[in-house]
Amino acid sequence: MRTALVVATDEALRDRLVRSLEGCSVFTASSDEDALKKLRFTEVELIVKEAAVPMRDLGGFLERARQLCPAAVVVCVLPADAGSPEDEALAEDADFVLLQPFTSRQLQGVLRQAEGKLQLTQEVSALRTLRNPVEALGVAVESPALDVPLDMLGRMVRELAKALSAGFDLGRVLDLFLDAVAELARPSRSAILVADAAGQQYGIAAFRGLAPHVVESVSLRPDAGLPLWLAAEGRLIHIDEAQARAADPGARDMARELALLQAVVAIPLISHGELVAILTLGQRITGGAYSRREAEILFDLATHLGTAISDIRTHHLLRYEKQLNERILAHMANGVITIGPDERVVIMNRRAEEILGVSARDVLHRDLRQLPTPLGDLLFETLTRGRTATREEIQLALRSLPLEVSTYRVMGEGATPIGAVLVFEDLTAQRQAARERREAEQLQLLTRIVARIADEIKNPLVSIRTFMELLEERYDDAGFRHHFAGVVGRDVRRLVEMFEKLAALVNEGDYKLEPVDVRIVVEECLAELGAQPAPAASAEARLLAFFDESTQKHVSATFSCEGRSFLTRGDRDMLKKALAYLVWYLLRKTPGQEAKVSISLSHLDKEDRVRLTVASRTADVRPDELGRIFDPIQVVQQNLIDVGPCVSQRIVEAQGGRLHAKQGRAEVSFAVELPGVPS
Structure with missing residues (x-):
């Protein structure tokens, strides 16, 4: 089906019926009078009529619609309460009846039946036409091929000049072109159908003499009927030629579409092999057919107009893309x-x-x-x-x-x-934000450190104050003085250690870099912790034991070396502190009073670097805690004393080394890698 008329007073029902007829040129009417008025000017193939209560006027409408469009298929949509014999008798003149409420499947089924009946009717009509060959070949006699008068050509040239001067205003170009065609051929009706941007349909863009409802509703698909034939053949066609080929379904579709547009000639507007528009002309105002000379001139003009339409569209597309790019760049x-x-x-x-x-x-x-x-x-x-x-x-x-x-x-x-x-x-705003974020982090770190310092120094100061208050009374007690010296000394060392860590954490430090034997550094560090230094000449593993006062742990330490010379360039004292902080961290993470620590020295095979490994099988460190062990902001929230590994990392990295933490099977270890120095 190519054309359909939907008559319904209910707007929702009308919209639903129109959506179901997608692909057709659908005309709509809200009253019987409006529908009959459109049928007088437009021949349709399908009429869908809503039968509203009361239904006494339904029979009269169907009768008048049959008179105006005898070949149309009529579908009557009855209301839900139309079940009486009188109502059914009024709808007998309709080809199909659809009772409300109905589903989309029921509606599509009725439309398929209507299309099948329409095709059958058209086939019968075509067979009847073929039985009368004289009627089938009866093409209107062409008027003599007279030359076009010079004054008419002059007027036509002036109109075409106006069209060319319209620039890239497509609507004005099309209107002026129809004025030029009117000067040349004097058609009673004319129209130009232009393909949409997606190429899915052809709609009327300019017209003369057509009814408004035809202009609003006509829509031709590019893959069927008139557009398909014009694109394939590339020449104009008369309605008589289409009607003479009644046995061809495509020709019948073309004849119906030409009749819908009230045209007798259709001329293709082709640019670069693509059908961009269609020019349709109605009967001449004086009657008779268009001469061959006029048809040739119109075809040539239409070809140039097709190129102009394509160029105008390209111009508008480029202009749109330019404006879009400018808006994107502007924002x-x-x-x-x-x-x-x-x-x-x-x-x-x-x-x-x-x-x-x-x-x-x-x-x-x-x-x-x-x-x-x-x-x-x-x-x-x-x-x-x-x-x-x-x-x-x-x-x-x-x-x-x-x-x-x-x-x-x-x-x-x-x-x-x-x-x-x-x-x-x-980057000004980003750097300002980064600076503010860094300052905020530093302030946050400072606040936490101050709070943690207050908490950490509270207990040592309490013990010192208590002993100071009792010292005067019990000074002659030798046991008290000995106990006082041990407790106060331990607490003072704890305070000194804490402030040394804080100083190393926030200061860059002035390191004295010189060649240092890492083995001697380890031995001296162990000696300061209370263990006896291992013999420097031996490379075998040594077992050492000491009691660490700061953690109150009995420690068993193992020290081994793989090689003789472990020279690096660094600060001896700071390296000893870095090692001591790692040992103390492992001791504090050891539950119970017994702790085991192993220290080993080796050379990396592929690099000239010295590796110092500090490990413990008694330390208990959670994986999430080990993952943030080198983040002072995270560590200080838990315990200020545990900031030791952070300080060790700063010391090692300041001397060109690297420090990593690893958790293996029942073991926590720190690996220090320092650049080697040739011996």
Whole structure:
């Protein structure tokens, strides 16, 4: 089906019926009078009528509709309460009846039956036409091929000149073209159907003499009927030619579409092999057919108009894309500058003006040297040498403005560049935010450290104060003095150790770098912890034992070396502190009074580096705690004393080394890697 008329007072029902007839030219009417008026001017193939209560006027409408469109198939939609014999008798003149409420499947089933009956009726009509060959071949007699008068050609040329002067206004071009056709051929009706942007349908874009409802509702599919034939054949067609081929379903569709448009001739407007529009002409106002000369002139003009329509559409598409790109550039958060092959600036968006403090009027279409240094140099290097930059940080020479820039080369056909693009972002706000974030983190760390210091020094100071208060009374007690000296000494050492860690954590430190034997550093550190130093000449593992007063643990330590010389360049005292902090951390993480620690020295095979490993099988460290062991902000929240590994890492890294923590099978270990020095 190509055309349909939907008559319904219920707007929701009317919209539903129209949606079900997708692909057809659907005319709508809200009353019987409006529907009959449209049927007088338009021949349709399907009529869908809502029978509203009371139904006494239904029979009269169906009778008058049959008179106006005898070949149309009628579907009557009855209300839910129309079940009486009188109501059924009124709907007998309809071909099909659909009772409300109905489902979409029921509606589609009735429409398929209606289409089947319509095809059968058309086939019967075609067979009857073939039985009368004279009628089938009865083409209207063509008027003599007279020359077009010069004054008429002059008027037509003036109208075409107006059309060409309309520029890229497609609607005005089409209207002026129809005026020129009217001067030449004098048609009673004319129309130009233009394909939509997606190429899914052809609709009327300009017309003369057609009824408004035809203009609003006509829609031709490109894959059937008139558009398909014109695109395939590439020539004009008369309605008589289509009617003479009644046995061809495609020809019958063309004849119905021409009749719908009240046209006798359809001319294709083709550009680059594509059907962009269709020109339809009705009967001449004086009667008779169009001459061959007129048809040839109209075809030539239509071909040029097709090219113009294609060019106008291309122009509007490019203009739309240009405006879209300009809007995108105007609202981008980054600055964008583009230069052409002549090294002149062609694009500078609003954000680029804001960042650089330069007006686009002072830069556009001028040499790239007008740009602040070094932006012009970056664009020149990208354009001429293909050196691109990706998120590089630079600083403008004039305002010391920090920028993050990226450059791209725009290639044309082949290997020739046609421009270069610079995209940049102002880092001032980011750096300010980073500085504020860093200051906030430092303040947060300071607050936590101060709170933790107050908590950590409270217990040692309480014990010291207590002993100081009792010292005067019990000074002559030798046992008390001995106990006082041990407790106060331990608490004082604990305070000193804590402040040393804090000092090493927040200060860069002034390290005295010199060649140091790591083996001697380990032995001295163990000796200061209370263990006897291992013999320097032996490379075998040594078992040492000592009591650590700060943790109140009995420690069994093993020290082994794989090699003789373990020279590195570092600060001897600071390395001993780093090692001691790691040992104390493992002792504090050991439950119970017995702790075991192993220390080993070795050389890395592939690198000239010294590896010092400190491990313990008695320490109990959770995996999540080990993962943040080198983050002082996280560690200080738990225990200020546990900040030792953070301090050790700063000491080791300040001397060119690396410190890693690892948790193996029933063992927690620290691996210190230091750069080796040739012996």
